[in-house]
Amino acid sequence: MACRKFRRDENNRFKTLARLANQRLQELMEADELKKKKNRNKRKFRSKPVFEIPDDFVDWEVEYEEQQEQEQEQEQEEEYSDRKASSAKRRKSSSNNNSPTKKKKESSGEGSSSSQPPPRPLPEEFKEVIRRLAQGGKRVSEEKLVIEKGLFKTDLAKGNNRLSIPFTQVLDHTFLTDEETHFLTTRDGNNKMNFKEVTIIEPSLELEKVKLCRWDMNKANGKNTSSNYVLNGAWSNVAQRNHLEPEDVVQLWSFRIDQELHLALVKIPHNNNN
Numbered sequence: 001m002a003c004r005k006f007r008r009d010e011n012n013r014f015k016t017l018a019r020l021a022n023q024r025l026q027e028l029m030e031a032d033e034l035k036k037k038k039n040r041n042k043r044k045f046r047s048k049p050v051f052e053i054p055d056d057f058v059d060w061e062v063e064y065e066e067q068q069e070q071e072q073e074q075e076q077e078e079e080y081s082d083r084k085a086s087s088a089k090r091r092k093s094s095s096n097n098n099s100p101t102k103k104k105k106e107s108s109g110e111g112s113s114s115s116q117p118p119p120r121p122l123p124e125e126f127k128e129v130i131r132r133l134a135q136g137g138k139r140v141s142e143e144k145l146v147i148e149k150g151l152f153k154t155d156l157a158k159g160n161n162r163l164s165i166p167f168t169q170v171l172d173h174t175f176l177t178d179e180e181t182h183f184l185t186t187r188d189g190n191n192k193m194n195f196k197e198v199t200i201i202e203p204s205l206e207l208e209k210v211k212l213c214r215w216d217m218n219k220a221n222g223k224n225t226s227s228n229y230v231l232n233g234a235w236s237n238v239a240q241r242n243h244l245e246p247e248d249v250v251q252l253w254s255f256r257i258d259q260e261l262h263l264a265l266v267k268i269p270h271n272n273n274n
Contacts, residue, residue: 141256165229175254184214
């Protein structure tokens with residue numbers, strides 16, 4: 001009788017120890033899996049470059065995708081600029097070769113030192129709008145061509161709602177004053193990047209208010225910085241109203257009325273793109 005009771009107690013003790021051992025093993029396995037998951041998340045986060053986009057982006061994955069788009073777009077901008085310069089050079093070379101006055105100019109030492117033709121002037125209909133805006137004796141400055149660029153899908157996507165103006169493509173950085181240039185690099189009381197509200201003349205000659213911002217982003221190597229001016233705010237409305245499409249070529253001009261910055265967006269006809 002005592003022997004059976006002893007065996008029963010031993011069997012119960014063994015079951016209890018086995019249950020506790022199994023419970024402890026489960027706890028260790030769960031702790032190890034949680035640690036691995038944290039390490040994976042940590043590595044995943046560190047694999048994404050951290051940079052600053054001033055338009056209130058808070059999701060780092062969205063920021064990473066936006067940076068990738070910006071770098072790709074900038075490469076395309078540079079390719080477009082190179083093609084444009086090469087095309088202009090070929091046109092000039094062809095024109096010079098066929099010109100009957102070429103030999104005369106060479107013999108007299110005359111000739112142009114510029115390798116590119118002058119940009120297309122601001123169309124007269126835009127100048128007429130400027131004259132109307134300046135009625136009443138307001139002072140109007142000379143128009144400055146800021147950029148001529150081909151539009152990309154990222155310029156026209158509603159989710160982006162911005163026209164990118166890469167620093168490397170800006171033809172005249174003096175379209176902004178020193179004070180305005182500095183202002184766009186500062187933040188407001190809510191720690192948001194400052195912007196300047198500007199009136200723009202659309203290709204349709206309508207007027208709209210857009211926001212002019214500056215974006216500075218670190219490239220993937222973590223050393224170089226890619227900088228762009230950006231038009232956003234009501235930019236999507238401008239693009240939609242004027243039926244802008246990828247590969248359209250536009251010019252962005254600046255001018256001032258009583259020292260106040262204004263912009264004009266000109267759509268170049270397709271038969272004049274080259």
